[in-house]
Amino acid sequence: MAPFCGNAGALDVVPDPSLTRFISAELTRGYFLEHDEAKYTERRERVYTFMRIPKELEKLMTFGFFLCVDAFLYVFTLLPLRVLLAVLRLLTLPCCGFSGSRLLQPAQVCDMLRGLIMVLCFSMMHYVDYSMMYHLIRGQSVIKLYIIYNMLEMADRLVSSFGQDILDALYWTATEPKERKRDNIGVIPHFLMAVLYVFLHAILIMVQASTLNVAFNSHNKSLLTIMLTSNFVEIKSNVFKKCEKNNLFQMSNSDIKERFTSYVLLLIVCLRNMEQFSWNPEHLWVLFPDVFIVVTSEVAVDIIKHAFIIKFNDITADVYSEYRARLAFDLVSSRQKNACTDYSDSVARRMGFISLPLAVLLIRVVMSSVKVQGALSYTCVFLCYLGLVSLKLLNSIVLLGKSCVYVKRANMEDKLFERPAAAPSSSGKTPGRAHQARCPTPSGKQTTHSFNDDLEHVNPGESQGASDLRHRTPNKDLLEIDRFTICGNRID
Numbered sequence: 001m002a003p004f005c006g007n008a009g010a011l012d013v014v015p016d017p018s019l020t021r022f023i024s025a026e027l028t029r030g031y032f033l034e035h036d037e038a039k040y041t042e043r044r045e046r047v048y049t050f051m052r053i054p055k056e057l058e059k060l061m062t063f064g065f066f067l068c069v070d071a072f073l074y075v076f077t078l079l080p081l082r083v084l085l086a087v088l089r090l091l092t093l094p095c096c097g098f099s100g101s102r103l104l105q106p107a108q109v110c111d112m113l114r115g116l117i118m119v120l121c122f123s124m125m126h127y128v129d130y131s132m133m134y135h136l137i138r139g140q141s142v143i144k145l146y147i148i149y150n151m152l153e154m155a156d157r158l159v160s161s162f163g164q165d166i167l168d169a170l171y172w173t174a175t176e177p178k179e180r181k182r183d184n185i186g187v188i189p190h191f192l193m194a195v196l197y198v199f200l201h202a203i204l205i206m207v208q209a210s211t212l213n214v215a216f217n218s219h220n221k222s223l224l225t226i227m228l229t230s231n232f233v234e235i236k237s238n239v240f241k242k243c244e245k246n247n248l249f250q251m252s253n254s255d256i257k258e259r260f261t262s263y264v265l266l267l268i269v270c271l272r273n274m275e276q277f278s279w280n281p282e283h284l285w286v287l288f289p290d291v292f293i294v295v296t297s298e299v300a301v302d303i304i305k306h307a308f309i310i311k312f313n314d315i316t317a318d319v320y321s322e323y324r325a326r327l328a329f330d331l332v333s334s335r336q337k338n339a340c341t342d343y344s345d346s347v348a349r350r351m352g353f354i355s356l357p358l359a360v361l362l363i364r365v366v367m368s369s370v371k372v373q374g375a376l377s378y379t380c381v382f383l384c385y386l387g388l389v390s391l392k393l394l395n396s397i398v399l400l401g402k403s404c405v406y407v408k409r410a411n412m413e414d415k416l417f418e419r420p421a422a423a424p425s426s427s428g429k430t431p432g433r434a435h436q437a438r439c440p441t442p443s444g445k446q447t448t449h450s451f452n453d454d455l456e457h458v459n460p461g462e463s464q465g466a467s468d469l470r471h472r473t474p475n476k477d478l479l480e481i482d483r484f485t486i487c488g489n490r491i492d
Helices: 019-028 033-076 078-096 106-125 130-138 142-175 187-217 222-239 245-276 281-312 319-334 343-351 355-369 375-409 432-438 451-458 460-472
Strands: 002-005 011-014
Touching: 033 078, 033 245, 033 281, 033 319, 033 343, 033 355, 033 375, 078 106, 106 142, 106 187, 106 355, 130 187, 130 355, 142 187, 142 222, 142 343, 187 222, 187 245, 187 355, 222 281, 245 281, 245 319, 245 343, 245 355, 319 343, 319 375
Parallel strands: none
Antiparallel strands: 002 011
């Protein structure tokens, strides 16, 4: 006698078991999905979330990309004008008289330091032969170049992290109030360290661009193929790790910075190749397939990586709207009268994007690739500068308008209009994040709220999930966290 499960769920004894009866039962038995409705509804929502990831992620990437464009164009357009205004103020001090405790405002001092760093580094870059570096790299084997390129990517991340600390230390040392007890090595040593950092970082990016140029010009494209496949290794190294919302935010910022840097490197490669072929427009179409492949692979890797991270960690696709609102809040708050940092520095701390080395290298490549001779050429350069200024202003206006919309939509505008509280401190500690932690926020208090609190303001319906997240993650203010603070920690 063989037991069989009847319709009522009890064990029924079939008097005449046979193979025919078993096959018939297999063909005619039924089941009801509605008995486990919650599970199947959750599976369907995961599919819909997976399908929404490309759209939501690219919205964040596009917004962050134009933030990097704004900070990058600032170096070429408004920074020279601000340096000129600071110099005019110094020259007119004997005529207008001296009033106050400072010769220059802190922002003007920082602008002067940035301008001096760029001028010195650009002068030093003239002694670096790009062609010799290209042929030296081209003579290496494919495997060696692949290893070199990966080492350069890792070195770029490490140098960017420490480089922003060097620049912050320089700015704070140069603008620290005189009545405060000073515990530093002086402005000149900090300035020399900043110049050395920007110069070495620019050379590092030049080697990256040269390696990518070699990959483009190789006959069998094997190096380019290997470099593209290395992007997909990034999926393996990130997808199968536990990732909280704040970790994902830093990862998204890193992807924005890397995508923008890749586009600038591609621009440098195209400029160098067009120069070698006497600016023949037909050669641009030869480069276009490789450029398209590189850009497409970057986008595809980002989408796949974020889609599976969202899936494996049960995070909703709406989190990218929250991240976009956080970046928009940074932009709007930096425009306030009592802002404690320049917007370009805010982008550097948030995304790890430092514009000075990249700008120095781009100016060096453009000036070596484009020969400027005669009055007509200088007129064209001036018109290009006016075009860049117009593009910078238009981009800033559009970004500011969009940021106001995102902040208002996230119900975060009340923080902007609250009066910031003074946060005096008598300690002599100087470096970047310690000073940044003392800087007042638009909420009227010192920066003690966590990113989870910001998420509650953005989406009150997820306050319970944010509360659970607060118990699992350290209580760090996102304004104090740069691109490498969280991502450098081990995620259990």
